[in-house]
Amino acid sequence: MQTPAGMPSPVSRLVGLAEPQQTPLLSVRHLSTDFVSLDKTKKGGEVAHALEDVSFDVYPHQTLGLVGESGCGKTTTLMSVMRLLPAAGRIIAGEVLLDGVDLLGLSEREMRRYRWKELAMIFQGAMNALNPVIPVGDQIREPILLHELMDRQDADRRVDELLDLVGIAKSRKNLYPHQYSGGMRQRAMIAMALACQPRLLFADEPTTALDVMIQAQVLDLLKHIQAELGLAIVLVTHDLGVIAEVCDSVVVMYGGVVAEYGPIDAVYNAPRHPYTQLLLEAFPDLNRPAETLASIPGTPPRLNDLPPGCRFGPRCPQCSEHCSQKKPELVEVTGTAIRQPSFLQHHWAACHLLAGVAGPAALKVSD
Amino acid sequence: MSRRWIILKRNLLNFWHAFRRNRMGLFGAFLVFSALFVAFFAPFLSPYQPNETIRDANGRGLTFAPPSVHPPLGTDDAGRDIWSQLVYGARISLAVGFLAGFIAMFIGSTLGILAGYFGSWIDNLLMRTTDILLVIPDLPLMLILVATLRRLELHISPIVILVLVIGLLYWTTTARLIRSQVLSLKERQFVARSRAIGAGYFHIIRKHIVPQILPLVVANTVLIISVAILIESGLAFLGLGDPTRPSWGTMLNFAFDRNAISNGAWWVYLPPGLAIVWVSLGCVLLGNVLEEMLNPRLTSHHLEGEALMVARRPIEPSTQEKP
Numbered sequence: 001m002q003t004p005a006g007m008p009s010p011v012s013r014l015v016g017l018a019e020p021q022q023t024p025l026l027s028v029r030h031l032s033t034d035f036v037s038l039d040k041t042k043k044g045g046e047v048a049h050a051l052e053d054v055s056f057d058v059y060p061h062q063t064l065g066l067v068g069e070s071g072c073g074k075t076t077t078l079m080s081v082m083r084l085l086p087a088a089g090r091i092i093a094g095e096v097l098l099d100g101v102d103l104l105g106l107s108e109r110e111m112r113r114y115r116w117k118e119l120a121m122i123f124q125g126a127m128n129a130l131n132p133v134i135p136v137g138d139q140i141r142e143p144i145l146l147h148e149l150m151d152r153q154d155a156d157r158r159v160d161e162l163l164d165l166v167g168i169a170k171s172r173k174n175l176y177p178h179q180y181s182g183g184m185r186q187r188a189m190i191a192m193a194l195a196c197q198p199r200l201l202f203a204d205e206p207t208t209a210l211d212v213m214i215q216a217q218v219l220d221l222l223k224h225i226q227a228e229l230g231l232a233i234v235l236v237t238h239d240l241g242v243i244a245e246v247c248d249s250v251v252v253m254y255g256g257v258v259a260e261y262g263p264i265d266a267v268y269n270a271p272r273h274p275y276t277q278l279l280l281e282a283f284p285d286l287n288r289p290a291e292t293l294a295s296i297p298g299t300p301p302r303l304n305d306l307p308p309g310c311r312f313g314p315r316c317p318q319c320s321e322h323c324s325q326k327k328p329e330l331v332e333v334t335g336t337a338i339r340q341p342s343f344l345q346h347h348w349a350a351c352h353l354l355a356g357v358a359g360p361a362a363l364k365v366s367d
Numbered sequence: 368m369s370r371r372w373i374i375l376k377r378n379l380l381n382f383w384h385a386f387r388r389n390r391m392g393l394f395g396a397f398l399v400f401s402a403l404f405v406a407f408f409a410p411f412l413s414p415y416q417p418n419e420t421i422r423d424a425n426g427r428g429l430t431f432a433p434p435s436v437h438p439p440l441g442t443d444d445a446g447r448d449i450w451s452q453l454v455y456g457a458r459i460s461l462a463v464g465f466l467a468g469f470i471a472m473f474i475g476s477t478l479g480i481l482a483g484y485f486g487s488w489i490d491n492l493l494m495r496t497t498d499i500l501l502v503i504p505d506l507p508l509m510l511i512l513v514a515t516l517r518r519l520e521l522h523i524s525p526i527v528i529l530v531l532v533i534g535l536l537y538w539t540t541t542a543r544l545i546r547s548q549v550l551s552l553k554e555r556q557f558v559a560r561s562r563a564i565g566a567g568y569f570h571i572i573r574k575h576i577v578p579q580i581l582p583l584v585v586a587n588t589v590l591i592i593s594v595a596i597l598i599e600s601g602l603a604f605l606g607l608g609d610p611t612r613p614s615w616g617t618m619l620n621f622a623f624d625r626n627a628i629s630n631g632a633w634w635v636y637l638p639p640g641l642a643i644v645w646v647s648l649g650c651v652l653l654g655n656v657l658e659e660m661l662n663p664r665l666t667s668h669h670l671e672g673e674a675l676m677v678a679r680r681p682i683e684p685s686t687q688e689k690p
Binding site for chain 1: 556566578
């Protein structure tokens with residue numbers, strides 16, 4: 001099995017960069033997911049290509065941001081990795097390697113053991129993710145009792161510790177979710193996510209529907225927990241500011257594909273994909289508050305009616321004939337050919353304007 | 368363990384406080400529980416055996432004696448005390464109603480949960496079975512079944528046959544109701560979260576689905592009990608009850624067969640009829656109110672409870688509900 005970041009790349013040896021001796025915790029390669037409409041009146045049903053060829057790595061102790069418009073596949077990516085897609089979802093290609101184990105190849109029973117023990121998740125909207133008729137403490141205890149060989153007293157003690165970690169008074173563990181405030185629910189959700197000490201935490205818009213103060217609290221809490229427990233976090237959001245503050249690297253998604261991927265500084269300071277450039281221009285700048293914000297005309301593509309070439313083509317100001325015919329591949333933007341690419345340091349984008357470097361062979365599916 | 372008991376006690380008390388203020392529910396509960404009380408203490412409440420013929424001073428049977436002659440409710444064609452029959456009849460009617468109701472509820476909710484949660488072919492199979500049972504008219508089918516089973520001479524009491532036939536045929540509406548609830552519940556995010564936790568389907572059904580549909584099941588059971596009592600009365604009226612142990616329906620059957628109506632003996636057929644109305648009305652009222660009550664979100668607000676409030680004062684029960 002080939003690990004893309006396994007050994008120092010020739011490039012870094014040339015440039016003299018110290019390549020971190022790290023293997024990714026999670027490698028997603030060429031992940032493609034379809035949604036099949038279950039409408040039986042149509043022949044074969046209608047297919048929406050929700051994800052196509054999504055690849056990225058998550059390293060221990062690091063935070064990866066997934067950013068993009070609504071419906072661009074951020075949550076679908078997480079759900080595909082967790083294998084919790086709704087009934088219509090089908091993973092049609094790719095692999096998801098957690099420590100070298102392909103999660104897509106596991107049986108449902110084996111997969112169950114991985115969920116929460118290795119990969120935990122903070123859901124979009126904590127109110128809905130908590131069962132309204134069970135006290136919060138009992139819900140936090142649920143994964144502990146499922147995964148750990150622990151009796152109730154020990155599990156309860158763990159729940160107390162977890163609540164303490166996220167700053168909720170122990171006395172409130174017997175209350176029901178509706179008796180919690182929005183921020184408390186989100187913190188309770190975080191406590192639940194940490195219950196089995198996972199190595200990887202998916203945070204699906206953990207700050208949506210919270211006001212700015214509580215957002216800051218929750219993000220601080222995530223950072224604090226990451227520092228304390230050393231877990232890897234994948235943060236899904238459409239807030240570029242949150243990404244800039246918390247993440248080490250960022251995946252910009254558009255219409256179910258990866259538009260740009262790289263270290264946060266590189267992507268924010270020198271965006272190479274037109275979509276990322278426009279997205280960053282649309283973000284308010286504190287230094288020039290009076291300026292009118294730019295917006296990207298048009299709407300994201302409908303996933304069951306995709307343009308034949310680049311998915312961003314119809315909205316791209318630099319779109320050419322070539323773009324509307326051929327799909328761009330993810331390439332290394334600095335233009336150096338890499339034999340052993342590392343997703344940790346390199347900056348990738350999928351755009352014909354950067355054509356011609358570092359073929360997709362770099363990201364080949366192992367075996 | 369003791370803490371659990373305290374919480375349980377507190378919840379029950381809260382429930383009682385809220386329930387107490389609902390007059391309709393209280394009235395329904397009174398109707399049902401008074402009938403249960405009478406059925407339970409039948410031997411102490413009836414002056415005669417239900418099949419004992421009462422004789423006058425001359426030793427003749429006291430037939431069709433009006434309440435004024437033989438209080439409290441007179442006698443029937445065979446000179447039996449109506450009140451004693453009514454009291455003992457409550458045992459049969461209620462037993463059939465409750466047992467059949469529980470069987471129907473158990474089958475209905477199990478099948479409803481299975482169909483709703485697993486979907487696909489399980490759902491199809493179960494729901495088509497339900498459809499078939501739904502389109503066959505209940506009463507004729509039950510009549511035929513009960514009559515056939517009795518002719519087979521299986522040495523089972525006719526009452527057991529009634530319980531089984533009603534219970535095994537009357538789960539269809541429950542199954543549909545529960546299925547629709549489960550269909551909506553299983554799409555909720557906390558179920559997805561539970562799957563993400565690594566829980567299997569049994570755990571999810573037990574921990575997340577059943578507690579949520581339990582209020583509905585309880586309320587529905589009470590309603591089904593009333594229907595079961597009505598059906599039992601109907602079948603018994605048509606002569607399918609146990610003549611040696613008369614229920615209210617059997618009493619009506621006797622009254623009809625033996626010309627109580629043409630004799631103008633209203634005290635023979637009115638009491639069992641009213642008793643049936645008494646219990647089924649009670650069940651309907653209680654069932655409807657229970658359905659409203661057993662929703663935990665209606666009982667308290669997040670600014671109350673054992674929170675660390677600035678001013679701690681005892682919470683009046685009347686402030687427990689959201690405006």
